[in-house]
Amino acid sequence: MATLKITGVRTVNQQGMNATLFDPFNDALALTLDVYASADLVALPNASFTAIFQIIDPYTDTTVVNVTWSHPFQWGQWFWISEGNNWGPPSAYETPQRWGLSWSRNSVFGFRGIIKASYIPTEPPGSGWNAVDALDVSSPKWFRLKEVFTL
Numbered sequence: 001m002a003t004l005k006i007t008g009v010r011t012v013n014q015q016g017m018n019a020t021l022f023d024p025f026n027d028a029l030a031l032t033l034d035v036y037a038s039a040d041l042v043a044l045p046n047a048s049f050t051a052i053f054q055i056i057d058p059y060t061d062t063t064v065v066n067v068t069w070s071h072p073f074q075w076g077q078w079f080w081i082s083e084g085n086n087w088g089p090p091s092a093y094e095t096p097q098r099w100g101l102s103w104s105r106n107s108v109f110g111f112r113g114i115i116k117a118s119y120i121p122t123e124p125p126g127s128g129w130n131a132v133d134a135l136d137v138s139s140p141k142w143f144r145l146k147e148v149f150t151l
Helices: none
Strands: 004-012 030-037 048-057 062-072 078-083 108-119 130-137 141-145
Touching: 004 078, 004 108, 004 141, 030 048, 030 108, 062 078
Parallel strands: 004 130
Antiparallel strands: 004 030, 030 078, 048 062, 048 108, 108 130, 108 141
């Protein structure tokens, strides 16, 4: 049975370290999912996945960031994927501010991932994408922004 699982959810800073506290102006914030795909799923013709990276405001129960990323399975069964530049230079970091997060009324956010699989069958030719019964939704990874204010 085809299986697709999110095995880890991480918020990573500019040092490449898992972190839960970020300076909204100066720290990089990369959203990272660790993923497992079963061998039968990876072996499907033209198998690919779509991942959704979401940041949630827990006070309003709304999604404040929603980024979709699609890619073929080409890294084997165990791999990680990431959104947000945390490798530099510092002027290019994807900071919480650049993600569009507002911390004036709330400094706590959750990051969750959603992943689903598809493939293109070889028969009949030109039949298009087929969904696979392989998907996962992670629990939120909670993180916080420092209460930093500007004039």
